[in-house]
Amino acid sequence: MCSKNNQNISQLDFLDLLNQNIQHPELQQKFAIDVLIGLSHSPKWLPCKYIYDEQGSHLFGQIMKLPEYYLTNCETEILETHKRKIIDTIGRQKINLVELGAGNGEKTKILLQEMIEKKTQFTLIPIDISHTALETFSKNLKARIPGIHIKGLVSEYFKGLKWLSNQNHCTNVVLFLGSNIGNFEPPEADVFLSSLWNACNDGDYLLIGFDLKKDIRLLLDAYNDSKGITALFNLNLLSRINRELDGNFNLDQFKYYGTYDSFSGAIKSYLISQQKQSVTIDKLSRIFTFKSWESIHTESSYKYLIDDIEELAQKNGFVIIEHFFDSRYYFVDSLWQVQKK
Numbered sequence: 001m002c003s004k005n006n007q008n009i010s011q012l013d014f015l016d017l018l019n020q021n022i023q024h025p026e027l028q029q030k031f032a033i034d035v036l037i038g039l040s041h042s043p044k045w046l047p048c049k050y051i052y053d054e055q056g057s058h059l060f061g062q063i064m065k066l067p068e069y070y071l072t073n074c075e076t077e078i079l080e081t082h083k084r085k086i087i088d089t090i091g092r093q094k095i096n097l098v099e100l101g102a103g104n105g106e107k108t109k110i111l112l113q114e115m116i117e118k119k120t121q122f123t124l125i126p127i128d129i130s131h132t133a134l135e136t137f138s139k140n141l142k143a144r145i146p147g148i149h150i151k152g153l154v155s156e157y158f159k160g161l162k163w164l165s166n167q168n169h170c171t172n173v174v175l176f177l178g179s180n181i182g183n184f185e186p187p188e189a190d191v192f193l194s195s196l197w198n199a200c201n202d203g204d205y206l207l208i209g210f211d212l213k214k215d216i217r218l219l220l221d222a223y224n225d226s227k228g229i230t231a232l233f234n235l236n237l238l239s240r241i242n243r244e245l246d247g248n249f250n251l252d253q254f255k256y257y258g259t260y261d262s263f264s265g266a267i268k269s270y271l272i273s274q275q276k277q278s279v280t281i282d283k284l285s286r287i288f289t290f291k292s293w294e295s296i297h298t299e300s301s302y303k304y305l306i307d308d309i310e311e312l313a314q315k316n317g318f319v320i321i322e323h324f325f326d327s328r329y330y331f332v333d334s335l336w337q338v339q340k341k
């Protein structure tokens with residue numbers, strides 16, 4: 001691996017993913033603090049990254065297969081169609097292929113197979129807050145690409161970025177797929193991209209997936225699937241609080257509601273209390289009260305215009321190499337390069 005120094009990341013963080021099942025006390029403590037902050041706030045909210053525990057990651061795997069959730073098919077089509085051009089542009093030198101919020105690796109493997117064919121030398125470093133996601137990623141890729149070496153890091157994006165900033169001998173190619181960027185509020189997206197720019201070297205690449213603005217009915221269908229999996233996915237936040245923080249949320253008393261806010265250009269997801277109620281969370285030593293119809297904001301999924309994307313790249317120090325669209329222009333994977341000189 002092209003490493004300057006790895007002092008900021010403990011050895012335990014790098015997992016031999018198939019052989020270990022390590023708890024992450026730092027992440028668990030942060031979960032408790034964020035739940036306390038979010039449920040004490042008015043209006044109430046919970047960060048969507050906590051949906052992705054074992055159960056949440058499995059549910060997201062099911063969402064990816066839903067016909068209404070067009071995002072996965074669109075991005076798969078983009079990568080299948082343009083993999084040659086993407087890999088040719090990135091080059092054949094030694095690269096660190098870093099995937100932030102990697103998920104199950106279904107789409108990553110399209111690029112990897114092309115890289116292997118082109119004999120590109122790479123080190124693969126998926127970074128994800130979810131241990132389960134990384135385990136699935138690893139199993140999935142090892143089954144398809146025998147002998148592949150994966151260095152998974154269970155961490156939040158920012159710790160991953162800190163690690164990245166210590167790599168300076170290889171070209172870094174960062175994948176940020178699946179419209180993960182859409183979960184950031186706009187000011188957070190800027191902070192994320194400028195931190196990524198800081199962590200990278202001149203000439204490094206970013207392949208970033210954006211869900212584009214489109215007919216609102218299509219957006220609403222994608223986040224209100226007929227099987228109710230998206231509802232279970234969001235409700236998993238409450239189940240996780242029950243499991244890990246000894247909460248007593250009654251899941252039947254909360255209903256999922258996903259709507260499109262045309263002013264901000266985002267799908268906003270909520271869990272709505274069906275009645276006046278109190279919820280005790282023992283590990284926080286707190287009781288939280290809910291009014292009838294009070295909501296918890298659980299996720300934002302921002303949709304973009306190409307103009308927004310170009311502005312975002314430019315103001316954060318990236319040069320756009322090319323936009324790769326699917327045939328319906330629903331989604332774009334945009335290839336950017338870090339410009340520091």
Ligand SMILES: C[S@@+](CC[C@H](N)C(=O)[O-])C[C@H]1O[C@@H](n2cnc3c(N)ncnc32)[C@H](O)[C@@H]1O
Pocket residue numbers: 048049052060100101102103104105107127128129130133155156157158176177178179180
């Ligand atoms: C919407 S899924 C997309 C997965 C994958 N990129 C894809 O395109 O299929 C988001 C992934 O990012 C991870 N994730 C969400 N927030 C994160 C954070 N703050 N830090 C690290 N990983 C995060 C989740 O565990 C999940 O695997």
